[in-house]
Amino acid sequence: xxxxxxxxxxxxxxxxxxxxxxxxxxxxxxxxxxxxxxxxxxxxxxxxxxxxxxxxxxxxxxxxxxxxxxxxxxxxxxxxxxxxxxxxxxxxxxxxxxxxxxxxxxxxxxxxxxxxxxxxxxxxxxxxxxxxxxxxxxxxxxxxxxxxxxxxxxxxxxxxxxxxxxxxxxxxxxxxxxxxxxxxxxxxxxxxxxxxxxxxxxxxxxxxxxxxxxxxxxxxxxxxxxxxxxxxxxxxxxxxxxxxxxxxxxxxxxxxxxxxxxxxxxxxxxxxxxxxxxxxxxxxxxxxxxxxxxxxxxxxxxxxxxxxxxxxxxxxxxxxxxxxxxxxxxxxxxxxxxxxxxxxxxxxxxxxxxxxxxxxxxxxxxxxxxxxxxxxxxxxxxxxxxxxxxxxxxxxxxxxxxxxxxxxxxxxxxxxxxxxxxxxxxxxxxxxxxxxxxxxxxxxxxxxxxxxxxxxxxxxxxxxxxxxxxxxxxxxxxxxxxxxxxxxxxxxxxxxxxxxxxxxxxxxxxxxxxxxxxxxxxxxxxxxxxxxxxxxxxxxxxxxxxxxxxxxxxxxxxxxxxxxxxxxxxxxxxxxxxxxxxxxxxxxxxxxxxxxxxxxxxxxxxxxxxxxxxxxxxxxxxxxxxxxxxxxxxxxxxxxxxxxx
Amino acid sequence: xxxxxxxxxxxxxxxxxxxxxxxxxxxxxxxxxxxxxxxxxxxxxxxxxxxxxxxxxxxxxxxxxxxxxxxxxxxxxxxxxxxxxxxxxxxxxxxxxxxxxxxxxxxxxxxxxxxxxxxxxxxxxxxxxxxxxxxxxxxxxxxxxxxxxxxxxxxxxxxxxxxxxxxxxxxxxxxxxxxxxxxxxxxxxxxxxxxxxxxxxxxxxxxxxxxxxxxxxxxxxxxxxxxxxxxxxxxxxxxxxxxxxxxxxx
Numbered sequence: 001x002x003x004x005x006x007x008x009x010x011x012x013x014x015x016x017x018x019x020x021x022x023x024x025x026x027x028x029x030x031x032x033x034x035x036x037x038x039x040x041x042x043x044x045x046x047x048x049x050x051x052x053x054x055x056x057x058x059x060x061x062x063x064x065x066x067x068x069x070x071x072x073x074x075x076x077x078x079x080x081x082x083x084x085x086x087x088x089x090x091x092x093x094x095x096x097x098x099x100x101x102x103x104x105x106x107x108x109x110x111x112x113x114x115x116x117x118x119x120x121x122x123x124x125x126x127x128x129x130x131x132x133x134x135x136x137x138x139x140x141x142x143x144x145x146x147x148x149x150x151x152x153x154x155x156x157x158x159x160x161x162x163x164x165x166x167x168x169x170x171x172x173x174x175x176x177x178x179x180x181x182x183x184x185x186x187x188x189x190x191x192x193x194x195x196x197x198x199x200x201x202x203x204x205x206x207x208x209x210x211x212x213x214x215x216x217x218x219x220x221x222x223x224x225x226x227x228x229x230x231x232x233x234x235x236x237x238x239x240x241x242x243x244x245x246x247x248x249x250x251x252x253x254x255x256x257x258x259x260x261x262x263x264x265x266x267x268x269x270x271x272x273x274x275x276x277x278x279x280x281x282x283x284x285x286x287x288x289x290x291x292x293x294x295x296x297x298x299x300x301x302x303x304x305x306x307x308x309x310x311x312x313x314x315x316x317x318x319x320x321x322x323x324x325x326x327x328x329x330x331x332x333x334x335x336x337x338x339x340x341x342x343x344x345x346x347x348x349x350x351x352x353x354x355x356x357x358x359x360x361x362x363x364x365x366x367x368x369x370x371x372x373x374x375x376x377x378x379x380x381x382x383x384x385x386x387x388x389x390x391x392x393x394x395x396x397x398x399x400x401x402x403x404x405x406x407x408x409x410x411x412x413x414x415x416x417x418x419x420x421x422x423x424x425x426x427x428x429x430x431x432x433x434x435x436x437x438x439x440x441x442x443x444x445x446x447x448x449x450x451x452x453x454x455x456x457x458x459x460x461x462x463x464x465x466x467x468x469x470x471x472x473x474x475x476x477x478x479x480x481x482x483x484x485x486x487x488x489x490x491x492x493x494x495x496x497x498x499x500x501x502x503x504x505x506x507x508x509x510x511x512x513x514x515x516x517x518x519x520x521x522x523x524x525x526x527x528x529x530x531x532x533x534x535x536x537x538x539x540x541x542x543x544x545x546x547x548x549x550x551x552x553x554x555x556x557x558x559x560x561x562x563x564x565x566x567x568x569x570x571x572x573x574x575x576x577x578x579x580x581x582x583x584x585x586x587x588x589x590x591x592x593x594x595x596x597x598x599x600x601x602x603x604x605x606x607x608x609x610x611x612x613x614x615x616x617x618x619x620x621x622x623x624x625x626x627x628x629x630x631x632x633x634x635x636x637x638x639x640x641x642x643x644x645x
Numbered sequence: 646x647x648x649x650x651x652x653x654x655x656x657x658x659x660x661x662x663x664x665x666x667x668x669x670x671x672x673x674x675x676x677x678x679x680x681x682x683x684x685x686x687x688x689x690x691x692x693x694x695x696x697x698x699x700x701x702x703x704x705x706x707x708x709x710x711x712x713x714x715x716x717x718x719x720x721x722x723x724x725x726x727x728x729x730x731x732x733x734x735x736x737x738x739x740x741x742x743x744x745x746x747x748x749x750x751x752x753x754x755x756x757x758x759x760x761x762x763x764x765x766x767x768x769x770x771x772x773x774x775x776x777x778x779x780x781x782x783x784x785x786x787x788x789x790x791x792x793x794x795x796x797x798x799x800x801x802x803x804x805x806x807x808x809x810x811x812x813x814x815x816x817x818x819x820x821x822x823x824x825x826x827x828x829x830x831x832x833x834x835x836x837x838x839x840x841x842x843x844x845x846x847x848x849x850x851x852x853x854x855x856x857x858x859x860x861x862x863x864x865x866x867x868x869x870x871x872x873x874x875x876x877x878x879x880x881x882x883x884x885x886x887x888x889x890x891x892x893x894x895x
Contacts, residue, residue: 001749001756003767013744013785035777088740092801094757096721178701321760 003098007105009224021078024541027120028067030125031534035060035124036150038133059527063534068161069297070538074170075165077546083173086573087181096170104166109351111162116252118158125637126150136522194259202257205249212242218327219417225326239600246593252301253589255292259285271480276570279561280577281307286552287578294546295586298539302590305535307597310616312528314601314609315523325412326449327510328393328484329363329477334451337472339504346476348496349507353480356489361479363388367452368463369471372431373558379452380429381408382463389446392479398457405436406457411449429458430468447475448508486511494499536620539626543582555642562643579635583628591617593610648713649809650675650698653839656695657864668704668864669692676841680832682846682855684883686890692813692865695845699811702726712808723792725787733840737814738795741786741801747793747810748773748782751800758805772800792823799830803840810834810843816851828854849887852881860886879882 001009011018039060079086086099094102100307108272126147173181215232218225232238262285266272288295320526333349353360366387371377386406387397398406405427414422427436436458445454482484499507513556594617598609649692657668668692685691696702697709697860708715716727733754736739741750749756750771752765759785773779776796781789795815797838802810811833816824832854835842844855852858853876860867868886872879 001745001752002762003756003759006745006749006753006756057802085739085742089753090725090735090743091699091740092754092757093725093727093730093732095725097722098725098757179696348794609891 002107003101007102008109008613010102011106011109020111021074022114024074025071025110025114026118026121027537028063028070029115029154030122031069032060032063033119033150034129034155035530036124037147037457038129040147040149040153041133042145044584059531060394062531066535067158068164070261071161072165072168073294073297073542079103079169083181083437086173087178090181091180092347092383100166101259103169105170107162107166115155115158119154122154123147123434125625135521135528137524151500166423174496184609188405194256194263196260198252198256199260200253202249206253209242209246209249210592210596212238212245213284214599217252217602223338228398231298235536236642242600246374246596247300250589250593251292251296254288254295254299258288258292258585262288266445276574279566279584280574283557283574284578284581287582291546291582295582296541298542299586299589299593301535301539301542302586303593303597305539306590306594306616306639307537307601308528310594310598310602310609310613312521312525313616314612315597316525322412323514325445325509327508327513328445329448330360330480330483330510331478331490331507332451332475332509333473333478333507334447334473335505336503337474342474345497345505349476349478349493352489352493352496353478358480358482358489359487360481361392362479363392363479365389365475365477367455367475368466368469369473370429370466370468371470377454378427378429379455380463380466381452381455381457381458383457384460386442386446386457389477390442394441394445395447397448400439400457400459402459402462403436404439404459406442407438408446408452408455408457408461409441410445410451410453410455427456429466433464433467434462436462447477448510448513451508462602464583484514487515497533536623539586544631547579547582547635555639558639559642568643570641571639575635575639576632579632580628583631587621589622591620647677648674649677649768650843651708651710652698653695653708653710655704655709657690657697657702658705666864668697671707671864671866673859675841675843677841678835680835680842680844680854681784682844682852682858683861684846684849684852684858684887685753685861685867688845688863689861691845691861693864694861695811695813695843698843699732699734700724700770711783714785720807729754730805731808732739733794733805733810735802735810735812735815736797739786739791739798739818741797743786745786746777746782747784747786747797749790750797752784753801754805766803772804775834781802790823791819792826792831793874795819795823795827795832799827799834803834803838805829806838807840810840810842810847812842814846814848815844815879816846816848818886821850824848824851832847849883851882852883858886862890 039057089102090099212232214440215229219229235241262281265281272278324502331348331349335345339345350362365381365388368380369377370380383398383400386408389395390397400406407422407424407427409419409422417423422441425438428434428439429436436456444456486509490511493507497505497507554575558566558575562568562571595613598613600607652673655671658664659665662717671694680865683691683694691704697704698711699750700709700711703717709717711727711731714727714816716724719727719872743755745753748769752769755765757769769782770779773782775792776799778793778796778800781793781797786794786797795818799815802812810831815831816827828851831842831844834840844851846852853872855872857869857871859869865889870879870882870886
């Protein structure tokens, strides 16, 4: 038996122990590979530089990082189980170098098998994903292809991952003490220390992070709060600070604060000494301390999964709403004064719409652009034109005096209380010859998002007095009832009019924005669900690995307890409390994290995402419950075989 | 005579806050070909002493010399080489590798040493014949009895002709018949190959196969007795010392 043969025998004959490790490797490789097949698909890759490629690329990178962590944790659990075996080998004279080589060889054998298996299963799975993706992107069909790039990428990255993990194994197993390896994890439980300062810090960091997340929603409650909110707004990289604060807070929550709480329960003697409470509390202190890192990771992964899924779910359900708000009119054509074909082009649009049987209302407006000497651009619309649009959009009509002005937001999300173009109190035109007092802000965009920045409504008389005119636009907006069916018409118009001509005219439709948004958001949805699902699966597997590793150690304890007269019912209760704490504390904390994370999201979206949040959280609660019940049942049945009854 | 093992003033202290001396000033000299037993009650430090000799648990102070060489002064790769070539171990719970067959377990030290497959096969044949386990060498560890497993462990411990054979309660997990077989094997191997053997045991019957037995109590040297001609007589002498030690020898 040569050394290589030895490693091979280990893998070949120890299937049961290697299986969990092998399967989790296959799973991550399969996920990575399937996604890579999408990424390198000629149709998607052909749109290089596009948003789709960018999103997919970033997703793939996230999956890669996740894979590394996941395989590292799997291998850690797997090597711990074998520490006694390594102790024996070292006592027989295996050097550290040989041990590393053995683990490396084993890892490479498993790695290569896992890569081959993962890619094979992935080929089948990716066909399914491609079908899904093509329906999402509304491409006719993404044909199946031989994804040699994806295969190559997967092989290269995962060989690197397995190499990296082999290099890290000396950190996982302590090769310095043979005695420690031989006795395995059966080291006596030492006294658990915690720091009150760090426990308080945990709450403080979580609170700070949460407060920063909701701060934009706290504006205008009272002046003192406003100052804090504005201060937070000025902090550079506030999102990074917020996230770091919550992440560090979460870690301290598990490593310090939870111990503090359990110690406090312990001090409450009438509770602590009541029946089996003493068992689960004292045990949980060690369990949580030992598993702090794992619980932390599970919480963060779950929070990312929940947030991603809530986010994409919310985005996709508000897309229609948003298109309507961004484009209050189905089609808007705008002409510069130098365009001598303006009337013909409008006629083309009119006729095209009529020929296709669309009923429409047309609103024509004139907008003056004025650039002051200090380079400040203002767009001006007269009150009568504004009122025509306002009545079409169901807004209040305005009646301005000669020296009054109304401001109009250029983007939907502009906050009238805070945006600097909308908080102006006075407007001055014609280099200070016309001075107007701002009497209000229009509640909506009246052209479409992004058109006519710094738009001001003035009295018709004032409008006619304006002398400095840098440009005079004519803008025609069409209100089409049946706008969802205008894609075909739009495409035909694009053939004739193109996108526009610089300095002459340009035009935009709601349907195109809607289609684009829709596609992007469906892609988000796809990516979000994908990431969310694998992150959640990964988080659950971490828990499972941990329980699996602890099982044997726990078994001895319960056997002992049953011998001194603890009933099986009580053992069941103690075990259930412990497992449920490990399962649900991360879930609850992750849900709270998610709630605050979506508050940040809320400021970007226009509608409330609370209902989507609740749906996601409840769905995961159910998944978690099912998982908990199945793990608990298995565990209890396992114990049943050993304890004295 | 050549001195194979020499212990000079060995101390072993555990713990940081609450210190506890496991070994106090142990001195021992073992010559080539000797078969020495170490006995003592539970917690007397006999296993700690064997671990110190086994090069896996460094003494707090004092010197261990094996064949004139202090293994704790070697770096980790030299130490691995030292264990691989000069020492052989037999444990109470056999410590065989489950993924390997009996035969593969036996040749493991040679595999680690990178020896040629033909050499391995030749040596395996010899040692298996000596231990009468030729018929099980292709079996897996869970397919053999405790006595056979311990024979396998002994085969593994001697296949590379070590300088020093160390055994930690080798009969602890065996019934009396298998224990007798194993001890007779140790005796015959020691006699035929002249391998110096040190064994920790709590069983007076097993200890009676040794040339001499050292007793320790509370980490300190207590007594030492030598075997005369008769097993039976030595056995009774051992029992006498144990009762002097105060109670059961475990």
